[in-house]
Amino acid sequence: MPALFVTGTGTDIGKTYVTCALIRALKARGATVDAFKPVVSGFDPTDAAGSDPARLAAALGDPGGVFRIAPRRYRAPLSPNIAARLEGQTLSLDDMVIDAMARAAEIRDGLLLVEGAGGVMSPLTDTATNLDMIARLGAPVLLVAGSHLGTISHVLTALVALRAAKAQVAGVVMSESLDAPDLVQTAQALTPFLEGTPLFTAPRAEAWDAAGLADHLLATVGKP
Numbered sequence: 001m002p003a004l005f006v007t008g009t010g011t012d013i014g015k016t017y018v019t020c021a022l023i024r025a026l027k028a029r030g031a032t033v034d035a036f037k038p039v040v041s042g043f044d045p046t047d048a049a050g051s052d053p054a055r056l057a058a059a060l061g062d063p064g065g066v067f068r069i070a071p072r073r074y075r076a077p078l079s080p081n082i083a084a085r086l087e088g089q090t091l092s093l094d095d096m097v098i099d100a101m102a103r104a105a106e107i108r109d110g111l112l113l114v115e116g117a118g119g120v121m122s123p124l125t126d127t128a129t130n131l132d133m134i135a136r137l138g139a140p141v142l143l144v145a146g147s148h149l150g151t152i153s154h155v156l157t158a159l160v161a162l163r164a165a166k167a168q169v170a171g172v173v174m175s176e177s178l179d180a181p182d183l184v185q186t187a188q189a190l191t192p193f194l195e196g197t198p199l200f201t202a203p204r205a206e207a208w209d210a211a212g213l214a215d216h217l218l219a220t221v222g223k224p
C-alpha cells in the first residue's frame with residue numbers, strides 16, 4: 001500500500017511540520033502525494049487556518065482540502081476519543097483504517113502521508129492507539145521526535161513499541177525543539193542506538209527542506 005504513517009514521540013513534536021516539508025519535497029520530485037489525518041481534535045471550524053488539515057492542505061496546494069484530509073474533526077483540545085464523545089460520537093478504528101486504505105488506493109506512483117494523533121501509543125479510539133492503526137494498515141512508519149533533553153529515551157521506547165508491533169520504521173526525524181541542546185550533538189548521541197534506522201534532522205526554520213528524506217522514502221517505500 002503506498003502509504004506512510006507519520007507518528008511521533010508525543011504531541012506537538014513536529015509531525016505536521018515534517019509532513020508539510022515532506023509533501024513539498026515529494027511534489028518537487030514529481031511524485032503524487034496526498035495527506036490524511038484520521039481524526040483531529042482541538043479543531044475550531046471558525047479558526048481553521050492553523051489546524052493540521054489546513055496546514056497539510058496548504059502544503060498540497062489544495063486549500064479547500066481540509067474536510068477531505070480530515071473527515072473527523074472535533075472541537076475539544078483533548079484526546080480524539082474524548083473530544084468525539086463530547087460531541088456524542090464514538091470513534092471506530094475500522095472506519096479509520098477503511099478510509100485510509102481507500103485513500104491510499106487512489107494513489108498511483110506516490111505516497112499517502114497519514115498523520116496520526118499525538119504519539120505512538122496515544123489513543124485514537126476508546127480501545128485503540130495509533131500503534132493499532134499502524135499494525136492494521138501494515139504501512140511503514142516515520143517517527144518524528146523533538147531534540148529536547150530526554151528525547152533519546154522517548155525515541156528508543158517508541159521504537160521498541162513499533163518493532164514489537166512488527167512495524168517497518170522507514171526513518172526517524174529529529175525536529176529541533178525550542179530551547180534544546182545542540183541538535184547535531186543530540187542526533188549523534190542517538191545514532192548508535194538506532195541499529196541502522198536512518199536519522200534525519202530538521203533544524204529550526206520557517207520551512208525545512210526535506211529533500212534528503214524524500215529521496216530516501218522514494219527509494220525505500222514509494223516510487224516517483
Ligand SMILES: Nc1ncnc2c1ncn2[C@@H]1O[C@H](COP(=O)(O)OP(=O)(O)OP(=O)(O)O)[C@@H](O)[C@H]1O
Binds near residue numbers: 011012018052
Ligand atoms: N524544526 C522546526 N522548525 C520550526 N518550527 C517547528 C519545527 N518543528 C516543529 N515546529 C513548530 O512547532 C509547533 C508544533 O509542531 P507540529 O504542529 O508540527 O506538531 P505535531 O506533532 O504535528 O502536533 P500535534 O500533536 O498537535 O499534531 C508548530 O508550530 C510547528 O510549526
Ligand SMILES: [Mg+2]
Binds near residue numbers: 015052115
Ligand atoms: Mg500535527
